Amino acid sequence: xxxxHMSLPKRRGRPPSQMARARVLKxxxxxxxxxxxxxxxxxxxxxxxxxxxxxxxxxxANASELAMAALMSGDTGAFDEGGTNLRSAxxxxxxxxxxxxxxxxxxxxxxxxxxxxxxxxxxxxFRNQVILSSREAGRALLLExxxxxxxxxxxxxxxxxxxxxxxxxxxxxxxHRPLDASFxxxxxxxxxxxxxxx
Amino acid sequence: xxxxHMSLPKRRGRPPSQMARARVLKxxxxxxxxxxxxxxxxxxxxxxxxxxxxxxxxxxANASELAMAALMSGDTGAFDEGGTNLRSAxxxxxxxxxxxxxxxxxxxxxxxxxxxxxxxxxxxxFRNQVILSSREAGRALLLExxxxxxxxxxxxxxxxxxxxxxxxxxxxxxxHRPLDASFxxxxxxxxxxxxxxx
Amino acid sequence: xxxxHMSLPKRRGRPPSQMARARVLKxxxxxxxxxxxxxxxxxxxxxxxxxxxxxxxxxxANASELAMAALMSGDTGAFDEGGTNLRSAxxxxxxxxxxxxxxxxxxxxxxxxxxxxxxxxxxxxFRNQVILSSREAGRALLLExxxxxxxxxxxxxxxxxxxxxxxxxxxxxxxHRPLDASFxxxxxxxxxxxxxxx
Amino acid sequence: xxxxHMSLPKRRGRPPSQMARARVLKxxxxxxxxxxxxxxxxxxxxxxxxxxxxxxxxxxANASELAMAALMSGDTGAFDEGGTNLRSAxxxxxxxxxxxxxxxxxxxxxxxxxxxxxxxxxxxxFRNQVILSSREAGRALLLExxxxxxxxxxxxxxxxxxxxxxxxxxxxxxxHRPLDASFxxxxxxxxxxxxxxx
DNA sequence: TGATAAGCGAGACGGTACGTCCGGTCTTGGG
DNA sequence: CCCAAGACCGGACGTACCGTCTCGCTTATCA
Numbered sequence: 001x002x003x004x005h006m007s008l009p010k011r012r013g014r015p016p017s018q019m020a021r022a023r024v025l026k027x028x029x030x031x032x033x034x035x036x037x038x039x040x041x042x043x044x045x046x047x048x049x050x051x052x053x054x055x056x057x058x059x060x061a062n063a064s065e066l067a068m069a070a071l072m073s074g075d076t077g078a079f080d081e082g083g084t085n086l087r088s089a090x091x092x093x094x095x096x097x098x099x100x101x102x103x104x105x106x107x108x109x110x111x112x113x114x115x116x117x118x119x120x121x122x123x124x125x126f127r128n129q130v131i132l133s134s135r136e137a138g139r140a141l142l143l144e145x146x147x148x149x150x151x152x153x154x155x156x157x158x159x160x161x162x163x164x165x166x167x168x169x170x171x172x173x174x175x176h177r178p179l180d181a182s183f184x185x186x187x188x189x190x191x192x193x194x195x196x197x198x
Numbered sequence: 199x200x201x202x203h204m205s206l207p208k209r210r211g212r213p214p215s216q217m218a219r220a221r222v223l224k225x226x227x228x229x230x231x232x233x234x235x236x237x238x239x240x241x242x243x244x245x246x247x248x249x250x251x252x253x254x255x256x257x258x259a260n261a262s263e264l265a266m267a268a269l270m271s272g273d274t275g276a277f278d279e280g281g282t283n284l285r286s287a288x289x290x291x292x293x294x295x296x297x298x299x300x301x302x303x304x305x306x307x308x309x310x311x312x313x314x315x316x317x318x319x320x321x322x323x324f325r326n327q328v329i330l331s332s333r334e335a336g337r338a339l340l341l342e343x344x345x346x347x348x349x350x351x352x353x354x355x356x357x358x359x360x361x362x363x364x365x366x367x368x369x370x371x372x373x374h375r376p377l378d379a380s381f382x383x384x385x386x387x388x389x390x391x392x393x394x395x396x
Numbered sequence: 397x398x399x400x401h402m403s404l405p406k407r408r409g410r411p412p413s414q415m416a417r418a419r420v421l422k423x424x425x426x427x428x429x430x431x432x433x434x435x436x437x438x439x440x441x442x443x444x445x446x447x448x449x450x451x452x453x454x455x456x457a458n459a460s461e462l463a464m465a466a467l468m469s470g471d472t473g474a475f476d477e478g479g480t481n482l483r484s485a486x487x488x489x490x491x492x493x494x495x496x497x498x499x500x501x502x503x504x505x506x507x508x509x510x511x512x513x514x515x516x517x518x519x520x521x522f523r524n525q526v527i528l529s530s531r532e533a534g535r536a537l538l539l540e541x542x543x544x545x546x547x548x549x550x551x552x553x554x555x556x557x558x559x560x561x562x563x564x565x566x567x568x569x570x571x572h573r574p575l576d577a578s579f580x581x582x583x584x585x586x587x588x589x590x591x592x593x594x
Numbered sequence: 595x596x597x598x599h600m601s602l603p604k605r606r607g608r609p610p611s612q613m614a615r616a617r618v619l620k621x622x623x624x625x626x627x628x629x630x631x632x633x634x635x636x637x638x639x640x641x642x643x644x645x646x647x648x649x650x651x652x653x654x655a656n657a658s659e660l661a662m663a664a665l666m667s668g669d670t671g672a673f674d675e676g677g678t679n680l681r682s683a684x685x686x687x688x689x690x691x692x693x694x695x696x697x698x699x700x701x702x703x704x705x706x707x708x709x710x711x712x713x714x715x716x717x718x719x720f721r722n723q724v725i726l727s728s729r730e731a732g733r734a735l736l737l738e739x740x741x742x743x744x745x746x747x748x749x750x751x752x753x754x755x756x757x758x759x760x761x762x763x764x765x766x767x768x769x770h771r772p773l774d775a776s777f778x779x780x781x782x783x784x785x786x787x788x789x790x791x792x
Numbered sequence: 793t794g795a796t797a798a799g800c801g802a803g804a805c806g807g808t809a810c811g812t813c814c815g816g817t818c819t820t821g822g823g
Numbered sequence: 824c825c826c827a828a829g830a831c832c833g834g835a836c837g838t839a840c841c842g843t844c845t846c847g848c849t850t851a852t853c854a
Contacts, residue, residue, distance in 0.1 A: 012801065012802045012803070012846065012847060012848080013801080013802040013803030013804065013845080013846060013847085014802080014803055014804045014805070014844065014845040014846055015803090015804075015845075015846070016803095016804060016805090017804075017805065020804090020805075020806085041834080041835060041836085042835080042836075042837085043834075043835050043836075044835090046806095050806080051805090051806075052805070052806045052807055052808095053806095053807085053836095053837080053838095054804090054805085054806085054807085054837090054838080054839090055804075055805065055806070055807095057837070057838085058804075058805095062836095062837090063835095063836095107316075110312050110371070111312045111313065113312075113371060113372070114308055114309045114311075114312030114313065114371060115309065115312070115313070118305070118373050127372055127373070127374065131372050132372065132374055135374075154384075154387075154388060156384050158375055159365070159381065159384040159385060159388060160388060162364075162365035162368050162369060162375070163361045163362075163364070163365050163385065163388060163389075164361075165368065166360075166361070166364035166365035166366075166367065166368030166369070167357070167360035167361050167364035167365075167368075168364075169364065169367065169368050169371060169372070170360050170363065170364030170367050170368065171360060171364070173308070173311060173312060173367060173371070174311070174325055174329050174330065174367070175316050175325070176325065176330055176333075177356055177360070183357065186352075186354050186357040187357060187360075187361065189352075190352060190357060190358060190361060190392055191361075193391075193392055194388055194391055194392060215825080215826070218825095218826075218827095239813085239814060239815085240814080240815075240816085241813075241814055241815080242814090244827095248827080249826085249827080250826065250827045250828060250829085251815095251816080251817095251827095251828090251829090252816095252817080252818085252825095252826085252827090252828095253825085253826065253827080255816070255817085256825090260815085260816090261814095261815090408796075408797050408798070408851080408852050408853065409796080409797040409798025409799065409850085409851065409852075410797080410798050410799045410800075410849070410850045410851050410852090411798085411799075411850085411851070411852095412798090412799065412800095413799070413800070413850095416799090416800075416801095437839080437840060437841085438840075438841075438842080439839075439840055439841080440840090442801095446801080447800085447801080448799095448800065448801045448802060448803090449801095449802090449803090449841095449842080449843090450799090450800085450801090450802095450842090450843080450844085451799075451800065451801080453842065453843085454799085457842095458841090458842085459840095459841095503712075506708050506767070507708045507709065509708075509767060509768070510704055510705045510707075510708030510709065510767060511705065511708070511709070514701075514769050523768055523769070523770065527768050528768065528770060550780075550783075550784060552780050554771055555761070555777065555780040555781060555784060556784060558761035558764055558765060558771070558781075559757045559758075559760070559761050559781065559784060559785075560757075561764065562757070562760035562761035562762075562763065562764030562765070563753070563756035563757050563760035563761075564760075565760065565763065565764050565767060565768070566756050566759065566760030566761075566763050566764065567756060567760070569704070569707060569708060569763060569767070570707070570721055570725050570726065570763070571712050571721070572721065572726055573752055573756070579753065582748075582750050582753040583753060583756075583757065585748075586748060586753060586754060586757060586788055587757075589787075589788055590784055590787055590788060606820065606821055606822080606827065606828045606829065607819075607820060607821085607827080607828040607829030607830060608817095608818060608819040608820055608828085608829060608830045608831065609819075609820065609829090609830075610830060610831085611830075611831065614830095614831075614832085635808080635809060635810085636809080636810075636811085637808075637809050637810075638809090640833095644832085645831090645832075646831075646832040646833050646834090647810090647811080647812090647832095647833085648811090648812075648813085648814095648830095648831085648832085648833085649830075649831065649832070649833095651811070651812085652830075652831095656810095656811090657809095657810095
């Protein structure tokens, strides 16, 4: 009696082919990793996947949305949470994040986000799943530690979170300094100084 | 030994036209502010400026470089330094920076940077002049204050600088939170906690 | 031996809808007269008629056949036979024919015929009903007059008929001279000179 | 002082490539003879000729114009004028004409003409060069014979010409009777009856 | 009277071709 | 020797239709 009102649209007509969708995402992902964002054209994806261009355009409005879908499709969003206390957990997460973004893929994610229509629903989903999921995981770690009384959070946690995760994208996009493990460690060290309770 | 390093090649033929260069930059700037980065094509700039495409390609390798040149051309890189002590100076600078980037122009700068070849000399100049100049100004403020004994800097100042300036680009690119004056103030407040000397 | 050849298959299942057929032909006819042959696509007919594409393809193999069916559906093939003697009857028929073809519809008939598969059974029916019916009516008039002894027919009447009716399509297709009533009269005059008996 | 006003445009910029033009026409001609008018697409011509689509569209507005250009390019418009007197000359011309059109090419010419925009300048040139040149040659033959006093022309020679040349296109397009040499002979025979002077 | 079979609309599918935009290059005549 | 103009070839765009194929629904005949 609970989920009877769930979406049972029973739409007429031939349903969209899940196989076509999967082949498109696979092809887009391959092109992205092999040739880069600049080569991810709808034409190339259609040719590589064997799916017609109109079929692609039926689901995605342009190459940017397709790129976001491909980047999301093979992404769990999970991070190694490496320990019980805040410092080790946050450090593990930051190292994992930086390792994930310090590759070609990281730059492609940045380019994709920069090129995307910021108001599209697709873009919002991409932001939440790919960009902000780490930020939310970090927020959870901080809130738990604060609940345990280990730390004192500032009134505006969002700013602190941006100061932790923003620098990763800053270096990724600007490239003035390397993205490496010691960068992760240093950010965590400074952040923990801020929330040191005493 | 004085003017040997001067550039007096006395090359034969007609010299490059400074007027053509200026018209191209003007047209590129106008297109950028009116239509956005996506419409800044060499074709459109040539048509609007009345300059031939080859003339454009002689100076800039592609539309990205042209966009960077246009964005640099009308940019002094100067910031209002609003006071004598660190907090007011840093706050004034951050507010000024955020005000400058919290517009369409800011997003175009991010898109341009994301699309540019990261190894190009042009891109490096753009980074230094448009992106990193604020960061270097901030570094100067911090170093001066440390020299006065007002603050204690961490061993790696670069990380602290990235935690101050990275969040601006993070919000600019990701758009999850607004870029406003209170954001500037909050960042400065947290940063100053880190460097509090006692 | 009487109704064995009748089509009484009494097939099971839902019979084809005569209403769908009528709506398709109506829509095709409307598109043809409003937008021309180039706009007569199966897609457009389906959309305008509210009939599904597969239903259309069940009866007609392509847009050409559909166009021919639409052009045949509103066409009686009857001509005003305006008099008792050969000259007036032939003149009346030619004037009527030219009036019928000297419109947009005439050109569409020519385009349809040119685009159709010449070996299709559909095309043959279209030719006989729309193109050649006038020629056969003319043949009947000539044979009757010859039977009355008014004229002398050449050994190959087909060539004479082609010389009477061919020029109409010639001008229709090539457009070098107008299709008007005096053209009808002049053709009849020359044709009658040929068969003048004495 | 005479041809100074001739077209010496001295246009700036790179001139259109005659080689590209020739390759396009060659490819179009080959496709026309090998696959037929229905397969003559701009896409296919571009692929076969190695010329870019925009280059093709710069010269021809659509596939029909391209087909007409290809059909004109390999066409001298000359007919064997087989003799000194009217009957043999006209017979030779008609046989030659029918032989030229009683092939696949003939049907393609008809289809091309039917599909073409009747008001385009291109179409007019095609009509004059490919369709009506034979008619004008026939007019010349008749006028010469009339000048010699051999025949009596009707007041409207155009109608007579249409009755001679129209039947060829009639049979070509409608296909109800074969296009052969005896058809040519019969048409000439009947036409000469009309102009018999006595 | 109820099963079952065929036709129905809707609509996605893989495709082909369209006509256009822009990229980056090349070739002119003119300054 | 550079400039403007402008055509070149090529790659990709996003759209229109093609003709085919599932769908779930409707309508008829036959068991």
